[in-house]
Amino acid sequence: MNLDTPVNKIPRIGAEYQKKLKRLGIKTVRDLLWHFPHRYQDFSNLTPISEVKIGETVCIQGEIVEIKISQTWKRRMFLTTALVKDKTGSIKVVWFNQPYLINTLQAEDGVYLAGKTSKGPKGMYLSNPSYEKISSRKSDKSKLVHTGRIVPVYPETEGLSSRWLRFILKPLLTKFQDEIQDYLPEKIRKEHKLLGIKKALWQIHFPDSMELAQQARQRFSFEELFILSLMILREKMKLMTEKSISIPIRIKVIKEFVDSLPFKLTNAQKKCSWRILKDLEKTRPMNRLLEGDVGSGKTVVAVMVALNVTQAGFQTGFMAPTEILANQHFQEISKLLKGFDLSIGLLTGKESKLKNRKIARNKLLEKIKQGKVDILIGTHALIQESVKFGKLALVVLDEQHRFGVEQRAKLTLKSELIPHLLSMTATPIPRTLALTVYGDLDLSLINEMPKGRKKVITKIVAPKQRKETYQFIREQVKDKKQIFVICPRIESSNNGTINSWTDTKTIKQEYKKLSEEIFPKFKIDMLHGRMKTSEKEKIMKKFKKGKTDILVSTSVVEVGIDVPNATVMMIEGSEKFGLAQLHQFRGRVGRGDYQSYCFLLTSSSSPKTNKRLRALKSCENGFELAEKDLEIRGPGELLGSRQWGIPDLSMASLKDVFLVEKTRNTAKELLNKDPQLKKHPLLQKRLKLFKQRIHLE
Numbered sequence: 001m002n003l004d005t006p007v008n009k010i011p012r013i014g015a016e017y018q019k020k021l022k023r024l025g026i027k028t029v030r031d032l033l034w035h036f037p038h039r040y041q042d043f044s045n046l047t048p049i050s051e052v053k054i055g056e057t058v059c060i061q062g063e064i065v066e067i068k069i070s071q072t073w074k075r076r077m078f079l080t081t082a083l084v085k086d087k088t089g090s091i092k093v094v095w096f097n098q099p100y101l102i103n104t105l106q107a108e109d110g111v112y113l114a115g116k117t118s119k120g121p122k123g124m125y126l127s128n129p130s131y132e133k134i135s136s137r138k139s140d141k142s143k144l145v146h147t148g149r150i151v152p153v154y155p156e157t158e159g160l161s162s163r164w165l166r167f168i169l170k171p172l173l174t175k176f177q178d179e180i181q182d183y184l185p186e187k188i189r190k191e192h193k194l195l196g197i198k199k200a201l202w203q204i205h206f207p208d209s210m211e212l213a214q215q216a217r218q219r220f221s222f223e224e225l226f227i228l229s230l231m232i233l234r235e236k237m238k239l240m241t242e243k244s245i246s247i248p249i250r251i252k253v254i255k256e257f258v259d260s261l262p263f264k265l266t267n268a269q270k271k272c273s274w275r276i277l278k279d280l281e282k283t284r285p286m287n288r289l290l291e292g293d294v295g296s297g298k299t300v301v302a303v304m305v306a307l308n309v310t311q312a313g314f315q316t317g318f319m320a321p322t323e324i325l326a327n328q329h330f331q332e333i334s335k336l337l338k339g340f341d342l343s344i345g346l347l348t349g350k351e352s353k354l355k356n357r358k359i360a361r362n363k364l365l366e367k368i369k370q371g372k373v374d375i376l377i378g379t380h381a382l383i384q385e386s387v388k389f390g391k392l393a394l395v396v397l398d399e400q401h402r403f404g405v406e407q408r409a410k411l412t413l414k415s416e417l418i419p420h421l422l423s424m425t426a427t428p429i430p431r432t433l434a435l436t437v438y439g440d441l442d443l444s445l446i447n448e449m450p451k452g453r454k455k456v457i458t459k460i461v462a463p464k465q466r467k468e469t470y471q472f473i474r475e476q477v478k479d480k481k482q483i484f485v486i487c488p489r490i491e492s493s494n495n496g497t498i499n500s501w502t503d504t505k506t507i508k509q510e511y512k513k514l515s516e517e518i519f520p521k522f523k524i525d526m527l528h529g530r531m532k533t534s535e536k537e538k539i540m541k542k543f544k545k546g547k548t549d550i551l552v553s554t555s556v557v558e559v560g561i562d563v564p565n566a567t568v569m570m571i572e573g574s575e576k577f578g579l580a581q582l583h584q585f586r587g588r589v590g591r592g593d594y595q596s597y598c599f600l601l602t603s604s605s606s607p608k609t610n611k612r613l614r615a616l617k618s619c620e621n622g623f624e625l626a627e628k629d630l631e632i633r634g635p636g637e638l639l640g641s642r643q644w645g646i647p648d649l650s651m652a653s654l655k656d657v658f659l660v661e662k663t664r665n666t667a668k669e670l671l672n673k674d675p676q677l678k679k680h681p682l683l684q685k686r687l688k689l690f691k692q693r694i695h696l697e
């Protein structure tokens with residue numbers, strides 16, 4: 001047996017447990033040893049029995065006076081009852097439904113017991129404690145696993161109990177402790193005062209003191225972030241050696257384009273465009289993320305670059321996250337490039353168009369293959385098997401942070417050249433994430449809004465102010481303005497389960513209430529993700545054209561939708577959304593010349609919620625908000641389901657700018673000296689294992 005031995009070869013792990021482990025992604029001995037506790041219970045201090053009080057969690061050491069088994073009369077439940085004494089007194093102990101204990105524990109046995117006391121009809125008893133049979137001799141104390149020490153508590157998912165994990169892990173650690181080699185170079189360990197691997201692994205599972213547990217966690221946080229940095233930096237280095245198409249900058253055409261715009265570009269837009277154009281001149285693939293607050297004008301930057309690409313005879317693929325957005329982009333971009341005689345196509349799951357005309361899908365695909373479509377705009381349909389670009393040089397991804405490695409590979413195959421990648425996002429990325437999980441991307445920032453934009457006035461609205469808010473909306477509509485109302489969910493669950501969402505404004509209820517009771521005279525529409533695409537588009541179009549007064553919607557309007565005439569964004573149950581998301585909603589208004597408003601409705605009185613909503617009110621900078629979100633909610637919650645398979649420890653340390661910078665610099669230094677990690681084979685191996693678990697997107 002070694003660290004790579006599959007868990008099913010470990011003697012004490014049966015089929016049932018193998019399945020459970022598999023669901024947690026634990027496949028080998030190593031995976032098991034690296035499955036860390038998320039907290040500890042300190043049972044290192046023994047309480048004399050005479051001092052034990054009701055409701056306390058304690059650890060005692062004593063001798064079993066008697067133990068017996070009985071069955072409750074009503075529920076036929078097994079009770080194992082024992083009396084345990086020490087020098088100071090005795091206490092009753094009850095285990096529920098563990099009849100087999102009678103075979104393990106007998107009178108006169110010395111035991112350690114750890115658990116919580118309860119009050120029963122006949123006085124206090126210790127309820128379902130962890131137990132360990134052991135003599136009071138000093139040498140035996142080191143054998144304790146579940147009691148009489150600091151005890152690890154593991155995340156109890158998939159039916160794996162901490163007791164079982166401790167039972168499995170202790171002998172494994174003993175057995176493998178000499179096989180575990182430290183892949184962190186000694187120099188780095190010394191410099192950053194990190195525990196050696198052997199000690200760290202023991203202490204993270206079975207710490208001798210809370211301080212050592214903390215040191216062990218520090219070592220692994222450092223290590224994981226360090227390895228993550230290594231991975232990302234090497235990814236970046238690799239991309240630098242790949243070949244892409246060099247696109248010359250055609251100043252004349254770019255000038256023409258800029259002159260044709262109905263507005264003046266901001267300095268930030270100019271700077272970013274230039275940066276990207278310069279990137280494309282190079283023969284290595286660009287991998288750039290363009291960040292800019294909602295409404296900062298990212299599209300026009302991408303369009304300018306795409307135009308430049310067409311001048312060299314190459315194609316651009318422009319991918320949007322939804323059909324509505326793809327359509328909006330198709331229209332916008334066609335308009336922006338009207339004077340340039342280009343063939344611009346649209347390809348979504350539903351539609352295929354070329355130059356504003358419907359075209360058969362097959363025909364469009366054929367033209368794409370021949371390189372006759374200059375700019376193809378679409379949804380994920382763009383990376384389907386059947387789409388083959390003849391001369392793809394640039395891929396623009398709107399409102400998606402990054403392209404997965406696999407997706408990039410797919411596109412590359414299609415064009416037989418590695419295209420340049422430009423991702424655009426309005427979701428600001430906190431600094432720690434920019435340095436780590438997004439560290440392989442070059443960042444450009446549009447940190448300036450177009451001139452003349454008015455600040456959106458943000459208000460937190462309590463339930464009792466609802467009436468006046470409706471009155472305000474009424475006046476806005478009478479003034480020919482348009483309103484968004486956002487609700488967190490589509491329907492309340494009616495399957496009888498009770499959950500905390502029951503009071504959530506559901507969009508259908510809200511729609512009904514608004515159109516029948518509150519604003520019966522106004523034109524109101526409803527939009528949500530479960531509607532047919534064609535229907536969604538119709539409704540969106542109506543709203544854009546000003547034919548609807550109020551649009552009640554779920555978060556589908558979150559990104560990109562541009563309706564300059566909308567002045568009010570009213571968000572129901574605002575506490576249900578993250579700050580970055582709320583900021584995105586807010587960015588849907590204030591896009592025209594009028595004063596706009598964002599109303600955050602909430603009935604929550606939790607301090608955490610209030611802190612978040614107040615942060616939104618006082619801050620209009622998406623980047624600052626992202627940092628605040630990270631600070632208040634932590635990376636786990638912030639990223640939601642998008643956790644990329646990053647281990648929990650490093651996930652938590654993604655909050656720590658100082659540690660992130662330190663590990664990144666350490667990784668950089670090491671790679672400068674040893675880019676291929678040739679002198680660090682152990683580290684190389686560890687990196688490989690790490691990579692298998694991570695899937696960045």
Ligand code: ADP
Pocket residue numbers: 263264265266269292293294295296297298299300426450451560562591
């Ligand atoms: P986002 O960065 O959120 O994607 P868009 O590219 O959709 O923003 O731009 C938002 C709106 O601002 C569009 O209507 C666009 O035409 C307009 N716009 C872009 N740049 C400028 C500018 N420099 N001055 C004025 N309006 C601009």
Ligand code: MG
Pocket residue numbers: 298299398560
């Ligand atoms: Mg956009």
